[in-house]
Amino acid sequence: MKKIVCFILLAFTLLNAKEFNAPMKTYMESLSVEAKAQNPNFTGFDAKRGEAIFVSKQAGKKGTQMSCTTCHTTNLKNGGQNVNTNKPITALAPSANSTRLTDVAEVEKWLRRNFNDVFAREGSALEKGDVLTYIINQ
Numbered sequence: 001m002k003k004i005v006c007f008i009l010l011a012f013t014l015l016n017a018k019e020f021n022a023p024m025k026t027y028m029e030s031l032s033v034e035a036k037a038q039n040p041n042f043t044g045f046d047a048k049r050g051e052a053i054f055v056s057k058q059a060g061k062k063g064t065q066m067s068c069t070t071c072h073t074t075n076l077k078n079g080g081q082n083v084n085t086n087k088p089i090t091a092l093a094p095s096a097n098s099t100r101l102t103d104v105a106e107v108e109k110w111l112r113r114n115f116n117d118v119f120a121r122e123g124s125a126l127e128k129g130d131v132l133t134y135i136i137n138q
Contacts, residue, residue: 018094018095018136018137019136020101020132020136021102023102023103023104024101024102024104024107024132026104027104027107027108028045028129028132031045031125031126031128031129031132032044032045032125032129034125035124035125035126035129038124038125038126039126042126045126045129045130045132045133046130046133047130047133047134047137048134049126049130049134050129050130050131050132050133050134050135051134053068053127053130053131053134054067054068054069054072054131054134054135055067055068055069055074058118058119058120059120060117060118060119060120061116061117061118061120062084066083066117066118067118068114068118068131070083070118071083071089072089072092076091076092076093076096076135076138077091077093077095077096077138078091078096079091080092084117092135092138093135093138094135094136094138095138096138100135101132101135101136107132111123111128111131111132115127115128
């Protein structure tokens, strides 16, 4: 019975999984190679780990407690607001904003900036892949 339930849950997850476009798939594969090089036990990116990163509070580069949700909110289908510039941020979830996660250069730029703002450092390949996996599934 447990095997059947696990199979159904896996099938449901796979059917509802969102996909990256071809350039983003290539980028995700490069992150995967890098993550595997950093940790031979790496088996794939995980949306749950990505969510944990996304909501975790950190002392940001300005020393104040913040998380990704500080600007992007907890519902990625809604817009947010940059707390430093007060500029509006369009919805991060590709299901609500079809332009999100489509341009590799933009994704790399914003991952670099946002990890630096929230974590005061560059994100690892594993962290970036996990966060992107979380976002694509919103």
